[in-house]
Amino acid sequence: MADDSGLSAAFIPSLYKPPALLPIARHRDSLLYLVETFPVTIVVGQTGSGKTTQLPQYLDQAGWTADGKVIAITQPRRVAATTVARRVAEEMRCNVGEEVGYSIRFEDVTSAKTRIKFLTDGMLLREALVDPLLSRYSVIMVDEAHERSLSTDVLLGILKKIRKKRPELRIIISSATLQAEDFLRFFAGDDKKLSVDGEQEELGGDIGRIISLEGRMYPVDILYLETPAEDYIERAVKTVFDIHTQEGDGDILVFLTGREEIERTVQMISERAAMLHPKAKTLMPLPLYSGLTVEQQMYVFEPTPENARKVIVSTNIAEASVTIDGIVYVVDCGFAKLRAYNPQTGIETLTAVPISKASATQRAGRAGRTKPGKCFRLYTQQSYESLPDTTVPEIQRSNLAPVVMQLKALGIDNIVRFDFLTSPPAELVIRALELLYSLGAVDDYAKLTKPLGFRMAELALEPMMGKVLLSAATFGCLSEILSIAAMVSLQGGIWVQHDGGERSAAESSRRKFAVEEGDHLTYLNVYHAFVTKGKKDAKWCRDHNLNYKSLTRAVSIRAQLKRHLERFGLSVDESLSGFKTQADPDKPEKIRRCLTTGFFAHAAKMQPDGTFRTVSGGLTLHAHPSSLMFNRKADWVIFHEILETGDKIYIRDITKIERNWLVEYAPDYYRMR
Numbered sequence: 001m002a003d004d005s006g007l008s009a010a011f012i013p014s015l016y017k018p019p020a021l022l023p024i025a026r027h028r029d030s031l032l033y034l035v036e037t038f039p040v041t042i043v044v045g046q047t048g049s050g051k052t053t054q055l056p057q058y059l060d061q062a063g064w065t066a067d068g069k070v071i072a073i074t075q076p077r078r079v080a081a082t083t084v085a086r087r088v089a090e091e092m093r094c095n096v097g098e099e100v101g102y103s104i105r106f107e108d109v110t111s112a113k114t115r116i117k118f119l120t121d122g123m124l125l126r127e128a129l130v131d132p133l134l135s136r137y138s139v140i141m142v143d144e145a146h147e148r149s150l151s152t153d154v155l156l157g158i159l160k161k162i163r164k165k166r167p168e169l170r171i172i173i174s175s176a177t178l179q180a181e182d183f184l185r186f187f188a189g190d191d192k193k194l195s196v197d198g199e200q201e202e203l204g205g206d207i208g209r210i211i212s213l214e215g216r217m218y219p220v221d222i223l224y225l226e227t228p229a230e231d232y233i234e235r236a237v238k239t240v241f242d243i244h245t246q247e248g249d250g251d252i253l254v255f256l257t258g259r260e261e262i263e264r265t266v267q268m269i270s271e272r273a274a275m276l277h278p279k280a281k282t283l284m285p286l287p288l289y290s291g292l293t294v295e296q297q298m299y300v301f302e303p304t305p306e307n308a309r310k311v312i313v314s315t316n317i318a319e320a321s322v323t324i325d326g327i328v329y330v331v332d333c334g335f336a337k338l339r340a341y342n343p344q345t346g347i348e349t350l351t352a353v354p355i356s357k358a359s360a361t362q363r364a365g366r367a368g369r370t371k372p373g374k375c376f377r378l379y380t381q382q383s384y385e386s387l388p389d390t391t392v393p394e395i396q397r398s399n400l401a402p403v404v405m406q407l408k409a410l411g412i413d414n415i416v417r418f419d420f421l422t423s424p425p426a427e428l429v430i431r432a433l434e435l436l437y438s439l440g441a442v443d444d445y446a447k448l449t450k451p452l453g454f455r456m457a458e459l460a461l462e463p464m465m466g467k468v469l470l471s472a473a474t475f476g477c478l479s480e481i482l483s484i485a486a487m488v489s490l491q492g493g494i495w496v497q498h499d500g501g502e503r504s505a506a507e508s509s510r511r512k513f514a515v516e517e518g519d520h521l522t523y524l525n526v527y528h529a530f531v532t533k534g535k536k537d538a539k540w541c542r543d544h545n546l547n548y549k550s551l552t553r554a555v556s557i558r559a560q561l562k563r564h565l566e567r568f569g570l571s572v573d574e575s576l577s578g579f580k581t582q583a584d585p586d587k588p589e590k591i592r593r594c595l596t597t598g599f600f601a602h603a604a605k606m607q608p609d610g611t612f613r614t615v616s617g618g619l620t621l622h623a624h625p626s627s628l629m630f631n632r633k634a635d636w637v638i639f640h641e642i643l644e645t646g647d648k649i650y651i652r653d654i655t656k657i658e659r660n661w662l663v664e665y666a667p668d669y670y671r672m673r
């Protein structure tokens with residue numbers, strides 16, 4: 001056969017760095033040797049060294065997908081799973097869903113041809129419900145393990161169990177920072193006596209090894225503020241312009257905490273960029289966060305046009321999960337949004353908190369991938385010194401109800417004795433069991449109930465929404481709740497976002513769909529209007545400021561949920577699904593009651609000043625401006641989502657209820673408190 005290496009090299013599109021130049025390439029043989037020899041391989045390497053995109057291809061070429069087996073690579077984030085799958089598909093010159101595919105909640109883009117499958121760690125756990133030994137996979141790579149997401153930690157525990165029953169299974173743990181020994185100790189621990197300062201051989205025994213891909217890194221200058229910033233957004237924007245006007249070529253990556261901040265910052269940068277000298281380089285601000293559509297995400301990865309500078313304004317997604325080429329400057333606000341569950345109030349918030357030193361280092365490192373870079377920390381050196389070394393794993397600060405339910409469905413009843421890399425605090429486990437008990441998912445012996453508990457675990461919904469959906473038939477509103485569950489699963493994004501002047505237009509079109517009882521019924525209204533009028537007509541959506549893509553997705557999610565219910569033997573009668581039909585004027589109340597059966601733990605009462613108080617009295621909540629209940633009167637409400645911005649806690653997806661429904665549908669919960 002002719003030597004085609006020159007030819008294929010010549011045909012690599014210019015946006016690719018030839019994979020042979022990536023740091024991982026030199027380690028190809030050692031990696032394949034380790035995977036061949038040991039059940040567990042721990043790969044440590046800086047972000048961008050090629051772990052996620054190259055390693056699965058090496059394994060595929062080496063025969064790990066022969067005889068129909070599949071390689072799974074898990075990601076903590078949906079965005080990472082989809083973008084990386086797309087990238088690897090391009091490199092392998094196939095379409096996503098063919099040899100390379102991905103699977104995230106409500107979106108399975110794989111086929112019988114798929115040999116390399118990227119999926120969220122949560123999705124792999126879900127697959128274990130149907131295939132407890134995950135037997136279709138020859139290799140499972142737990143990527144970004146250093147992030148210690150809730151599902152990653154649970155998955156590691158499950159894989160440790162599976163490994164004992166499937167000695168041929170290969171597990172790869174990949175991590176951007178040095179926690180490698182903890183992972184190896186976890187897997188090797190039971191099989192080998194460990195000496196604290198033992199050699200690596202001793203540490204891993206016959207079970208595993210650590211391999212480090214010392215990627216090349218250029219030096220990064222770290223700059224601090226002399227005095228703390230009053231407003232880090234304002235400061236970030238200023239820093240971006242200082243870099244743009246005073247520093248050399250190279251794109252800028254700005255780390256902020258969440259969608260709203262990011263959109264605001266992108267807006268501020270565009271406005272000010274318009275005032276730059278007409279001959280100056282253009283500044284292209286681009287957002288990057290989880291809720292973006294695929295198309296919006298792709299801009300970020302496209303090469304920077306000639307005579308322009310990209311400014312990517314991102315959440316901590318860009319910290320390690322995704323790699324963007326060409327970054328030379330990093331602006332780090334020093335905060336990240338993290339889940340925090342308060343066992344007293346039973347409420348989980350997403351709160352902006354100071355990052356860890358490890359995160360700060362990781363963020364700075366994004367500047368030094370292709371040449372020496374600079375990192376502008378929007379905090380003082382003293383603040384940096386006071387940061388914690390590492391971030392507390394999610395399992396120690398989350399609402400564990402979904403995890404406890406899932407573990408129980410996998411046959412693991414004694415959560416406290418389960419082999420976790422880091423154990424969750426007992427208090428969180430107890431609170432999770434209390435909630436599941438009140439929802440009717442577990443019985444007096446903390447066993448999953450049949451059928452409710454098992455069905456809740458099988459649905460791809462969190463426990464509260466799962467309960468609502470599974471109660472809906474008894475309230476005679478299954479069809480409507482299906483639509484609501486699908487809409488709520490979109491997590492915002494139903495309305496087209498508008499800037500400045502057009503915002504009021506969006507407001508008024510939103511009011512057209514508004515229903516007095518609250519957001520959930522409004523969503524239902526939008527859904528019905530969409531399927532009857534807008535589904536075949538994107539213009540209808542534009543006229544109503546609705547996001548056509550999102551609503552199409554809602555239709556698909558609804559169909560998936562419906563198939564699930566049908567598998568349980570629940571049939572959905574769509575003939576009565578008209579909203580507020582003449583036939584049943586009580587429908588809105590039925591829906592509100594049904595919502596209460598799941599969301600009773602998220603109940604609040606409006607105060608005279610218009611804020612809300614939780615039942616336990618501990619928290620003051622504000623209706624989010626995107627909610628119908630913003631600036632409206634109500635008495636008791638239930639809500640779905642909680643967001644924390646600045647020093648205020650916002651709720652959205654709110655519906656009015658009656659106080660006595662709480663006691664009617666959750667007597668245990670309200671007695672226990």
Ligand code: CDP
Binds near residue numbers: 049050323
């Ligand atoms: O997983 P790890 O951080 O070690 O690296 P990777 O994600 O496999 O990235 C390897 C290379 O592929 C980097 O040079 C990226 O620039 C490139 N890449 C890309 O251009 N677009 C993507 N969506 C993913 C990776």
Ligand code: MG
Binds near residue numbers: 144
């Ligand atoms: Mg990676």
